[in-house]
Amino acid sequence: MSERALQTLIALVLAGLWGAGLGFAHWRGNTWSLDRVEATMTDLRTLVRGTAKPPDLITIVAIDDEAVRNEGRYPLSRATLARIVDTIARFGPKAIAVDVLLVDPGKKGDDEALARSLRGTSSVIAAAAVYSGGKQSIAAEGDGPLARVPNAQRFLWPLKAFSDIAAVGVVNVVTDWTGTPRFVPLLFRAGDRTEASFSLRVAAMAVGEDPGIAPDYLSLGGRRIRTDIGHILPLTFYGPRGTIRTISATTVLGGQVDGGIIRDRIVVIGATATGAGDVFPTPFDPVLPGVEVMSTAIAHLMTGDGLVRDQYVRLADAGFAVVLPVVLVGLLAWRRNAIGLAAIVGVVVIWFVVNMTAFSQHIWLSAALPMAAAVPPAILFGAAQLWLGRNQAQYFATQSELLQRVQAPGFAGWLAKHGDFLLEPVRRDAAIIFIDLSGFTGLSETLGPNATRELLNTFHALVDEEVTSCGGVVTNFMGDGAMILFGLPEAATDDAFNAARCCAALSSRTNNWRVSLPASTASRLGFKIGAHYGTIVASRLGGKRRQHIATTGDTVNVASRLMEIAADQNAEVAVSDKMLQVAGRDCELFKSGALRGPVEAQVRGRSGSLAIWLWQSSQTL
Structure with a gap:
């Protein structure tokens, strides 16, 4: 061979x-x-794959904004909930599922009214599993059909007045790191007690039989439901909110509901009101109501149209x-x-x-x-x-390996020629700039992941362009902010001058970028810049396979804190007096915009005060 x-x-x-x-x-x-x-x-x-048509088996009765506004409170009173159940029951549904935790006592008369309503119907109410540390877990090993069922610390059970007359199911779901529901556990354990999920209870009531449990599947209505490890059911969503037929609770209370969409169907009652909190991000919708997640799981159990793993x-x-x-x-x-x-x-x-x-x-x-x-x-x-x-x-392998260890692309050419760069820590004077967007976290919650990514991408691009043109290096992009360094790989006499020029250029460019954004976005978005000059310690940190350049020292901390002072003083840039002294009177911050100072300011986490200057570009004066 x-x-x-x-x-x-x-x-x-x-x-x-x-x-x-x-x-x-x-x-x-x-x-x-x-x-x-x-x-x-x-x-x-x-x-x-795209959206899919859900089965015509389920109708959601939504406790929406209109219902809350008419009631004047949230959650709805038990008496109002009883009226909703009574109205639905008159049309003969297969099952009524109440996706509301009834764990705290209400007014006596209201609780009695709801108990009477539930007694006369085929209904399922919600319970919740409580996990130690707030994290749901599945046993890693074990044998038997229930060995790897999610094991809870305890169950949050409905009031006895309700659980004695209605079936009870656990509503917990398994989410991934983004909060998207990926699975619905069909069974739960707490000690020696095993309980069915909310969706399984509802499906079993709709078909009129209890599910059979096997090691790798459940049987229901003569059909085998293939489940993943621990008897969890994978979820696949039909589309954005409202894809599963939804009517307002106000319509039901007003007697305007079409009986044809309730008769012989499963009716799920749950909250969709703004601020109710029971929402999840999905591929189609960043705020899918929890009641629609439960309804999706019920549909999968009834028709077998969910994902199989x-x-x-x-x-x-x-x-x-x-x-x-x-x-x-x-x-x-x-x-x-x-x-x-x-x-x-x-x-x-x-x-x-x-x-x-x-x-x-x-x-x-x-x-x-x-x-x-x-x-x-x-x-x-x-x-x-x-x-x-x-x-x-x-040669190319060595060069590639060195370049892959470094976060900042501005060091690529230098590292190719100086492979031992920063293997030992280096102390030197340098200028540090921090820039950060204001209001971005709240804005990202409404924009959605794609628009947020595009917004960040354009911001990062403009920062990189301006920093490169001024001779600096972006050492780290930190979400909606960046750390910028002037003084590596080699120190220069004009580092502070170039850093001051970069502050003005970043401010101008960021203002122009904000103006180009939609008004609804630009009005919620601001920025702040902090800059300081002093001694830093630069070194390479990490293992053999992956390294990055780290810059530490009081200069870095002060530059970061100066952003807070800029925000507090309604300025775009807060720059230390030391940096302007080194930069000289010919730097850009003295020539353009409005420069105020020096003023003595207290820097958070640092004893004593610091002389700083506050700068505002002419565009925003």
């Missing part, structure tokens, strides 16, 4: 073992580290995790030219089409797992082949 063939065989075996290890962990449900990527990929696939789907994922890296490594070894690259692209496209087709057919194949299994072996093998095939690759 030739040396190249032996190397290829070893690479194939290692790639297969890597994929098998990840696949086994995924089959056991232990790849939580990939959940963020999987959540993002699932949202993208959902958007590509059970042990067999996970086993298929594990198979892809083994096969895909082996195929890609094999193709890299076969041809290192355009034909080989085309073959690799073809394999990836085929996998993507298979994955997307399965998703459109409600089979939730993992996207993150095959990527995590295939990309590292392919990159490592390809890099090794280049290194072994060409001695020149050593």
